[in-house]
Amino acid sequence: MKVQVLQNAEIYTGDPSRPWAQTLAIAAERVVALDQEAARWEDAPGAIVTDMEGATIIPGLIDSHLHWMWYTLARDELALRDLTREELLQQVAQKTAEVPPGAWIQGRNWDQNLWADDRFPTAAELDSVAPRHPVVLTAKSAHAVVANSAALHAAGITAETPDPAGGALGRHADGSPNGMLFEQAMQLVLAAAPEPTLDEVITALRGAQEQLLAVGLTGIHDMDGAPAFAAFQALHRTHTLRVRVVKYVWQDALEGVLAAGLRSGSGDDWLRFGGLKLFADGALGARTAALCAPYEGEPENVGLLTLEPAQLLDIARRAVVGGVALAIHAIGDRANQLVLDTLAAVRPLDQSLRHRIEHVQLITPADQPRLAKLGIVAAMQPIHAPHDQLMAERHWGKRTATAYAWRSLLAAGTVLAFGSDAPIEQFDPLLGLYAAVTRRHEVNGAPDAAGWHPEQRLDLAAALHAYTWGAAYAAGMETYLGLLKPDFLADLVVLDRNIFTLPPAALLAARVTQVMVGGKWQWGTLVS
Structure with a gap:
């Protein structure tokens, strides 16, 4: 069993009961000890002791919502x-x-x-x-x-x-x-455009993992369709997956999933089946997000429901009975209300499943507490808020007071899982953390020093929790992933500065220097 000890580091564990440590011991894939207990492992046969020279270490970052096949193929x-x-x-x-x-x-x-x-x-x-x-x-x-x-x-x-x-x-x-x-x-x-072959998808996904690691991502929740799942399985079979993948599939794959008896949580710690991705409405940019009241200046436009309520309920019921968790896209307040009603109806069928609402961009004050009461994860993308500000104000007006409401949802007891929605936005989680704690655009600082609706800003610990433990929770992996504590998987990121002791702007200047996944250095100067 390979033993590693990382010493002389500023280690943020993410564990509220013991948030900081200086020494970390790893055996095989997992953390086994911290501080004095960790130092004892230095004498283990063959132990590799690394002086981290005061570097900052944080838990591995997880992007809980991106489209990785789409991103890799879009580069062409x-x-x-x-x-x-x-x-x-x-x-x-x-x-x-x-x-x-x-x-x-x-x-x-x-x-x-x-x-x-x-x-x-x-x-x-x-x-x-x-x-x-x-x-x-x-x-x-x-x-x-x-x-x-x-x-x-x-x-x-x-x-x-x-x-x-x-x-x-x-x-x-x-x-x-x-x-x-x-x-x-x-x-x-x-559908009339040419489709990439499976080999093309596999090659694209394999090569692009380096980009994920370079920004500190040790895991992703992928929201592309079945072709991406086949490609990830091929990478898993050949032991070329370097980041952990939780894979969701679309509605067109549901019958095959049910027929095969594939349940959420199937797989292992490297490739895991997450559940079914559904769409309840459109998007703000296209003015198709489903609203309770019309868009500003468009009295006839309340957006679109992409599934009728009865259809959404039927699909959700069949999925849940089959042991498949739901990840439902909802941006407008009407869509979020519909999804909450739907999940409330199907939750009793299997209360072990981790359901999630993707985006939750506009939600009424009355609906905000419902996610926590129903045990629904809010899978949100912080960078959307500052990037959408002008567009949201133009089309939603005063309703933006309850848009991108991270703090309100968290205060109500909701588990937040943060991501990027790449390639719609950049997948660098440090940019997401900056948006979460400042509500400001990373390029020009807009709107001002206080940020857009500053009452919804998060502190750094809460934002980082959503990128680590919260994302692990969304996938049912929170008992062994997302923190740096004994018995948890040794996924960690080494930074060139302590982002906790510096102003938020330091998040934009910080750089990842090393990345470990499952006890193995996957990126940086210490690659195994």
Whole structure:
């Protein structure tokens, strides 16, 4: 049994009963002792003793909500983040010169809310620069796409194409499609685009693990669909997983999951089945998040429910009876209310399951205490708050007083599990921690020194808890993951400074120097 002792360190354990230590002993994959008890392990046969030279060590960070396959594959697509409408069209035009006519052009992360003219892009605009290539570009929210005429034609979309359940096509006054597709309608055109092979997905996921480790992520909860699950299983079989993965699948996989008897928690500490990811509504950026009252300045728009209440309840009931936990996307207050009602109805069927609401971006004061009462995890992404501020104020108005309400939810007893929603946002957890404790944009400090709705700021310990133990709790792993204490898995991150003794701005300057997962150095100068 391999024994390691890390000494002369500032170790934040995350354990409220013993938050700090100076020495940590590890045997095989787990922490076995702290401080004086740990020092005794230095005499174990073959023990490796490492002087950490005063470095700060924290528990391994877990991103509880990202789309890793989507991120890795999107690196080969047009990067449209922060571009103007004109710059977007220039990027598309340039790409047409690089690929043969008829080849698909795809891109991601455009955001019309940043444009001087914030209307959605159109097929006609794309046609003007790419008449001979099918083009489909996904919005930053991932809840809308714009396609040109060639892509619409390839997908068989015409004026006669009906809006699918839970989705809508943008249309001209005569009913013909204008190129925009929202929510479930997106699949009409995305299904016509070429799909990556399993080998391509495996290669992309394997290589990109280095990026996760480099920012201190020792685990992820992946929200992509079944193809990603197959790729992660291939990496697991070949012992090339370097971070822990909790995998959720989408609604289209439910029947297969139930038929196979796959239950939440199946797997091991490296690859674990989390449950079923469902969507109750859309997103703020696309103005499809389901609201109790209309969007500001749009009296007819209350967003979209992507599943009707009876349908959501039926799917949830079948999943829970089959032992499958639910992770349900809900952004608007109406959607959060519906999801809470649904989970309240199905929870008695199996109270051992860890259900979660993904995002919880806008929730009424009356609904805030319900998550804790029902034992529902709030899986939230702190970086959304400062990045969404202007958009939220424009479309939700005074309702933003109860938006991104981390402090209120925590005060009510809710378990928070933090993540990034990458590639919609960056997956660096230090940026997420900064957003959680300041409610400020990391680039320009907006809105001011106090932060946006500063009453919802968290202290660093609470924010870090949501990135460690809270994320472990969401996956049912909290009894042995997320803290640095005896019998817990030795997942840890070494930082170049003590983020607890410095101002919050230090989070933006801090750097990860080493990362250990399961007692093995996976990244940095001490790689095993």
